[in-house]
Amino acid sequence: MDVILYLIPAALFLGLLGLAAFLWALKSGQFEDLDGAARRILFDDDTPDGAPPEK
Amino acid sequence: MTAQVIKRQNASSFPGDAAGAQVAALCWHCGALLDSKSTQTGFCCGGCEAAFGIVQKLGLTTYYRKRVLDPKLHPPKPEPGPGTEDFSAFVATDPDGSHRIHLMVEGLHCAACVWLIETALAQQPNVTAARINMTTRRLVLGWAGAPERVNELTGLVSSLGYRVVPYDPAQLSRAMSARDRELLLAMAVAGFAAGNVMLLSISVWAGFGEGMGPVTRELLYWFSALIALPAIAYAGWPFFRSALGALAHGRANMDVPISLAVIIAAGMSVYETATGGRYAYFDAAVTLLFFLLIGRYLDSRARSLARSAGERLVALTATAATVEEPSGARRLLPPASLKSGMIVIAAPGQRIAIDGRIREGTSDVDTSLITGETIPARVQPGSRVFAGTLNLTGMLRIEVSGAGEATLLAEIVRLMEAAEQGRAHYVALADKVARAYVPAVHGLAAATFLVWFFALGAPWQASLLNAVAVLIVTCPCALALAVPVVQVVASGRLLRRGILLKSATALERLSDIDTVVFDKTGTLTEGTPVLHPDPAIPRSALMAAAGLAGASAHPLARALHRAVPQAKTPAGVIEVPGFGLKLITARGDLRLGSRRWCGVAEVPDAGGEGPELWFVEPGAPPIRFRFFDAPRSDAAEVVAALMRSGIAVEMLSGDRRETAGEVARNVGIQRFAAECAPAGKTARLQALAASGRRAMMVGDGLNDAPALAAAHVSMSPSAAADISRNAADVVFQGAALSPVLETIGVARGAQRLVKQNFALALLYNAVTVPLAMAGFMTPLVAAIAMSSSSLLVTGNALRLARRRISWT
Numbered sequence: 001m002d003v004i005l006y007l008i009p010a011a012l013f014l015g016l017l018g019l020a021a022f023l024w025a026l027k028s029g030q031f032e033d034l035d036g037a038a039r040r041i042l043f044d045d046d047t048p049d050g051a052p053p054e055k
Numbered sequence: 056m057t058a059q060v061i062k063r064q065n066a067s068s069f070p071g072d073a074a075g076a077q078v079a080a081l082c083w084h085c086g087a088l089l090d091s092k093s094t095q096t097g098f099c100c101g102g103c104e105a106a107f108g109i110v111q112k113l114g115l116t117t118y119y120r121k122r123v124l125d126p127k128l129h130p131p132k133p134e135p136g137p138g139t140e141d142f143s144a145f146v147a148t149d150p151d152g153s154h155r156i157h158l159m160v161e162g163l164h165c166a167a168c169v170w171l172i173e174t175a176l177a178q179q180p181n182v183t184a185a186r187i188n189m190t191t192r193r194l195v196l197g198w199a200g201a202p203e204r205v206n207e208l209t210g211l212v213s214s215l216g217y218r219v220v221p222y223d224p225a226q227l228s229r230a231m232s233a234r235d236r237e238l239l240l241a242m243a244v245a246g247f248a249a250g251n252v253m254l255l256s257i258s259v260w261a262g263f264g265e266g267m268g269p270v271t272r273e274l275l276y277w278f279s280a281l282i283a284l285p286a287i288a289y290a291g292w293p294f295f296r297s298a299l300g301a302l303a304h305g306r307a308n309m310d311v312p313i314s315l316a317v318i319i320a321a322g323m324s325v326y327e328t329a330t331g332g333r334y335a336y337f338d339a340a341v342t343l344l345f346f347l348l349i350g351r352y353l354d355s356r357a358r359s360l361a362r363s364a365g366e367r368l369v370a371l372t373a374t375a376a377t378v379e380e381p382s383g384a385r386r387l388l389p390p391a392s393l394k395s396g397m398i399v400i401a402a403p404g405q406r407i408a409i410d411g412r413i414r415e416g417t418s419d420v421d422t423s424l425i426t427g428e429t430i431p432a433r434v435q436p437g438s439r440v441f442a443g444t445l446n447l448t449g450m451l452r453i454e455v456s457g458a459g460e461a462t463l464l465a466e467i468v469r470l471m472e473a474a475e476q477g478r479a480h481y482v483a484l485a486d487k488v489a490r491a492y493v494p495a496v497h498g499l500a501a502a503t504f505l506v507w508f509f510a511l512g513a514p515w516q517a518s519l520l521n522a523v524a525v526l527i528v529t530c531p532c533a534l535a536l537a538v539p540v541v542q543v544v545a546s547g548r549l550l551r552r553g554i555l556l557k558s559a560t561a562l563e564r565l566s567d568i569d570t571v572v573f574d575k576t577g578t579l580t581e582g583t584p585v586l587h588p589d590p591a592i593p594r595s596a597l598m599a600a601a602g603l604a605g606a607s608a609h610p611l612a613r614a615l616h617r618a619v620p621q622a623k624t625p626a627g628v629i630e631v632p633g634f635g636l637k638l639i640t641a642r643g644d645l646r647l648g649s650r651r652w653c654g655v656a657e658v659p660d661a662g663g664e665g666p667e668l669w670f671v672e673p674g675a676p677p678i679r680f681r682f683f684d685a686p687r688s689d690a691a692e693v694v695a696a697l698m699r700s701g702i703a704v705e706m707l708s709g710d711r712r713e714t715a716g717e718v719a720r721n722v723g724i725q726r727f728a729a730e731c732a733p734a735g736k737t738a739r740l741q742a743l744a745a746s747g748r749r750a751m752m753v754g755d756g757l758n759d760a761p762a763l764a765a766a767h768v769s770m771s772p773s774a775a776a777d778i779s780r781n782a783a784d785v786v787f788q789g790a791a792l793s794p795v796l797e798t799i800g801v802a803r804g805a806q807r808l809v810k811q812n813f814a815l816a817l818l819y820n821a822v823t824v825p826l827a828m829a830g831f832m833t834p835l836v837a838a839i840a841m842s843s844s845s846l847l848v849t850g851n852a853l854r855l856a857r858r859r860i861s862w863t
Contacts, residue, residue, distance in 0.1 A: 004271075008278055012251060019247045026239060036189030039166030042121070 083107050085132035085216060086124045099620065102133035106215050113175050122167035131162055131216030142209055145221035146202045153183055154202045158194045158209065160187060161218040172212055179208060194219065235355050241290040242348040248286030249338070249345040252279045256338040260835050269331060276328040276335045283337040287321050290344050293351065307493040308486045309535050317344060320527045323520070336527055339837050343532050346845050350539035357546040358557060376408040377401075379452070397455045401446040403608065403632075410457035413438050417633035418449035419609055430584070430666045431610060433633040433649075447608050449632025483560045485538045488813060492534065500525045503828045517830075524832040528823045533844035537812035540852040545805040548856055553773075553788035554798055561784035563809075564768040565802035567749055571697055571795070572740065572762075574754030575708035575718055578772060580684040581790065582755070584610055584666060586618035587681040596678050598622045600670040603636045603647045611668050612636070612647070614682055635668075643673030653677055684714075690722045693792045698723075702799075703748075707731045707739060709758060736762035753795060754783075770795060804855055812848045819844040 025031065080089050084103035098104040110116055124130065147155045163169060169187045176185035176196060181204075184197035194212075198204060209219050255275045262272060291314065298310040317340045324335035377400045378388050385400065393399065393409055401407050403418070419431040422444045431447055434440060440453060500522045507518035546556045556562065573579050597619055604612035605624035616622065629637045635648010646653050646669075653669040655677045668680045694704050706727035708715040715729035728739065736754075740762050743750045752759070752766035763769035763782040771783035787794035823840050826832055 004274075008255075011254075012278075012282065015247055015251055019243060022243050023240065026236070026243075031239075033188040033190045036166070036169065036187065039189065040169070042166060043117075043170040 082132075083119070084110075085130040087130055087132065100132070102214075103216070106131070106133050109175075109211070109214060110171070113178055115171055115174055118167050118171040121170075123165045125164045131164070131168065133214050133216045142205050142221050143203055146205050148202060153197055153199045154205070155184075155195065155197045156205055156209075156221055158196060158212075158219040158221050160192050160194050160212070161220070162216065163187070163189070163192050168217070171215065172217060175211060175215065176208060179211070182208070235352070235359055238293060238348060238352040238355055241293055242345070242352050244286050245290035245341060245345040245348050248282050248290070249341045251282050252338045252341050255279045255282075256834065256838070272333075273328060273331060276324070276337070279335065279337040280325055280328060283341050284321060284325070286341055287317060287344065290348060291317050294344075294347070306486075307490050309489040311489065312493055312496060312529070313343070313347060313535055316340075316527055316529075319523055323523045323527075334834050336834050336837065339527060339834060339841060342838070343841065346532055347535055350536050350543070353543045354539040354559070357543055357550070358559065393455050395455050395457065399453045399455055401451045401453060403446055403448055403450065405446050407440050407444050407446055407451075407453065408442055409453065409455045410441050411439070411453040411455045413440060413451055414454050415452040416449050418451050419447045419633055421445040421447055421610065435633060447610075448630055483538070484563055484809060484813075485535075488534065496526065496529045499529070499824060499828070506828075507830075521828065521830045521832075524827040524830070524837075525824060528827040528832055528837055528840065529820050532841050533816035533819055533848045534813065536845055536848050537816055538809055540849050541805050541808045541812065541855065544852050544855045545801050549785075549798060549801055552794060552797055554794045555773075555786045555788075556784070557786065558784040561768055562802045562805045564749075564784070565751065565799055566806035568702065568751045568767060568799070570703045570705065570743060570748045570750040572705045572707055572743070572750050572752045572766065573694075573724070574736075574752075574759050574762075575706055575710060575715055576684060577755040578753050579690050579706065579718060579722055579792070580686050582684065584614040584682040585685045586614055587683055588618075589681070592678055592680070596670060596672060596675065599645060599672065600647050600668075600678070600680065603628055603638055603645060603670075604668075606630060607636055611666055611680075611682055615647075615668060615680060644671075645673075646671045684718070686718060686722050687790060687792045689791050689793050693796055694722050694724055696796055697799075705739075707736045707754075707762070733758040733761050737765045740765045751799075770798065801855070808852055808855055812851055815847055815851065816844060819847075 081087065082089055082099035082103050083097045084107045085099060087099045087103075089097075089099055096104065098107065110118055142156060142158075145156055149155060160172065166189065169189055172194070173185045173187060176182050179198075181199045182197070183199055184195060187194045196205075196208060198208065212219050255278055259267070259272055259275050261267075262275075294310045294313050294317070297308065298314040301308040301311060320336040320340040320343075324337050324340070326332075327335050376388055376393060377385055378393065379385050379398045379400050398414065399407075399409055399411065407420070413434055413436050415436060417433070417435045420434050420440055421431045422441070434451070439456075440446075440451070442457075503525050504518050504522035507513040507521050508515055513521075542556075542559070542562065545562055549556060576582050599622075601616050601619035601622035602624050604615040605622060606628035607613070607630055616624075625638060627638060629639075631637065631648075631652070635646060635652035637647075638645040648669065650667070650669050653671045655669055655671070666682045668682070669677050670680065671677045697704050704724050704726070706715070706719050706724045708718075708727065708729050709731055710729060712729040715727055719725075719727040728735070731739070736759065740750055740752060744765075744767065749767040752763050752769045753771070754763055754769070755772050759771075760782040763771060768785075769783045770785040770787060773786050773788040785798055787798070819840065823832075823836075826836070
């Protein structure tokens with residue numbers, strides 16, 4: 001059972017990593033405009049009128 | 056090159072393609088229904104045709120294919136008339152020489168609108184940033200070069216049919232308020248801790264059966280403490296702070312038992328772990344926080360969304376004023392820096408930013424924002440004008456008598472704030488429950504200790520342990536979730552119908568109203584004049600008059616032109632501010648305007664009251680056009696439904712007695728008061744409150760704002776003046792009045808569910824408290840009981856989302 005002595009800290013560390021990632025996302029404004037981000041992908045910025053980009 | 060060709064093909068094939076055939080009767084740009092005449096052009100007005108041209112020229116016609124117009128919102132139809140508002144006073148300049156302006160965009164329907172505006176702006180030279188936040192409908196625009204280019208850029212957006220208004224970002228709350236953010240962070244931390252502590256706790260519970268050694272258990276408990284204690288210290292802070300605040304005022308709210316339960320559970324668990332005890336409640340403490348934070352966050356988020364939609368702005372004070380200096384030079388100043396005695400110039404189409412007296416010029420002024428009156432007032436030198444009114448027809452020179460805090464507008468805001476004070480001591484049901492609950496629970500815990508220690512002779516540690524178990528198990532999880540969960544479900548349901556709840560206690564207050572007071576203009580009615588159809592008027596005269604009317608921004612002229620939109624406006628129409636329109640032809644003058652302007656003698660009136668326009672042609676008798684303000688299509692039904700359910704309905708109006716009486720008759724309201732000033736409306740609501748009635752006020756004008764604040768609860772249509780939207784508890788969108796019924800129905804349903812939830816939570820306590828007092832409580836039992844009661848309460852609340860609301 002000695003294995004839990006380092007498994008638990010390892011699990012906690014990974015969990016903390018996830019938490020830190022979430023906090024970073026929150027701080028950098030990723031949650032400011034949820035509607036906009038979801039729908040923006042439907043439009044191509046660089047090809048007006050759906051024309052294929054010129055080769 | 057390829058792109059070029061395809062672009063042109065797309066654009067030219069557009070008005071004739073397959074999809075086009077089905078929707079041929081709609082305007083290409085704004086989607087409005089077309090009449091037979093304008094079907095040929097495909098546009099309802101010149102503004103839309105021009106907008107379509109701009110979109111085509113920029114190569115953005117994908118917009119029309121991808122957009123989804125929301126019939127409840129204003130269509131993207133460019134405002135006719137001069138849209139020459141000067142925004143340069145709101146431009147901020149960065150140290151690197153680039154400029155920025157923050158704008159609110161109104162009329163965004165879907166992502167295509169966002170894309171169109173962003174792409175169109177980005178194609179302009181030197182534009183460095185154009186980004187719209189779709190959630191808050193705010194646009195940040197950045198460019199290099201001259202700051203004056205702001206008007207050119209915003210002009211582009213307005214000519215596409217979207218209204219923009221500048222705002223000061225420092226004054227408006229961000230989309231995610233500081234409070235939401237704090238709750239979200241706390242929730243993330245609590246969620247992380249709850250997951251990990253639960254993982255360790257389950258090992259411990261399993262260990263009881265599998266023969267886990269006390270050393271391993273202690274180790275797991277210490278790990279739990281390591282995670283739980285910092286998490287509680289951080290994530291519990293929103294509750295601790297609110298509990299401390301309440302205690303400091305000598306009150307108890309729901310956060311007091313929550314804080315106590317969490318702190319005591321954590322403290323006892325540490326003690327147990329340190330002394331090698333069997334039970335620790337770290338998981339209970341952290342999951343309790345996590346569940347509650349979810350409820351709190353969703354609740355707070357729903358309301359800040361409603362607030363940011365309601366808080367459309369400061370359009371009234373946002374317009375900079377053009378000041379004319381004694382030397383004749385003109386400059387733009389923000390209204391705050393204006394002083395009495397300065398001369399301000401108001402061009403036609405501009406909002407007047409100050410209170411003052413007219414020095415020079417005649418015009419018509421739209422005072423609907425202040426008085427609720429639909430028909431503009433004629434002003435001439437010597438007349439007083441007020442901030443927030445709209446100058447319609449002529450250029451005015453105004454001497455400032457009050458600006459900023461000294462205006463009538465500011466006075467109304469003060470009146471509103473004073474009225475709001477009266478409502479501040481409303482006590483929410485949850486807090487009432489908490490007031491009774493806290494002493495009861497603490498009494499039980501004390502009794503448990505005393506009985507175990509004295510009557511049963513247990514050692515003090517064991518007695519204390521049992522008393523603490525009572526405190527933990529009565530943990531107010533279900534009780535504290537009872538209200539927020541219902542709130543979230545109810546506001547979600549209302550949001551789908553375009554109804555925004557701004558106040559936390561609005562639903563509760565809505566559920567017990569017995570009187571509804573409506574404002575007339577803009578609430579019961581649509582707020583725009585409509586031409587009274589009169590078959591006696593010859594068609595040719597109607598066409599000629601409507602043609603003339605097309606040249607003016609006066610609301611009555613606009614209404615006449617709307618009635619006959621195919622009428623062509625001839626060139627050379629002269630507008631004489633304050634009087635009317637004139638066209639000089641070879642046959643003589645055509646005139647459209649007031650009775651005096653058309654030279655019609657004052658005769659004893661034959662045909663009733665109301666706004667009117669006269670039209671004279673050479674060699675024909677003068678013709679009178681009458682207008683009325685049409686009630687909202689379902690106003691009569693809504694009033695009838697309210698009365699059927701036993702709610703008294705009244706109407707208050709600032710309009711003349713005859714006009715008000717006619718509308719009241721049309722929608723079936725018996726009790727009404729006309730010619731009410733803002734203070735009069737407030738007085739009526741206070742009188743109702745004094746006689747023990749709980750009244751809801753529905754109103755939209757600026758003059759209604761104090762009454763909205765004085766009412767037990769208030770609603771406002773979203774087209775209302777910004778300030779009354781801010782004063783209202785509930786804001787609804789759309790042209791129908793039925794949201795009033797829906798809101799009351801949902802509020803009553805929600806209140807029933809809240810009471811059921813409280814009953815469920817108390818029932819759960821009735822079962823578990825005796826267990827805890829008898830000393831049978833283990834962490835496993837506590838966790839199961841707590842989660843199941845929370846789930847039960849949440850499940851019960853979800854029933855509101857689908858249930859039909861009946862109206863009887």
